[in-house]
């Protein structure tokens with residue numbers, strides 16, 4: 491189970507989620523990027539710096 495780093499709310503990624511997908515906490519609106527971690531997902535805070543972010 492994933493928990494929002496901001497407000498500790500539970501975050502449930504869709505079953506068809508893919509790594510790199512951005513999910514949003516429904517409680518506080520914080521955005522996270524999904525990271526595949528074995529057979530489950532981790533999250534890291536998404537960088538909100540515009541469309542050119544990334545490599």
Ligand SMILES: [Zn+2]
Pocket residue numbers: 494495496497498499515516517518519520
């Ligand atoms: Zn939250």
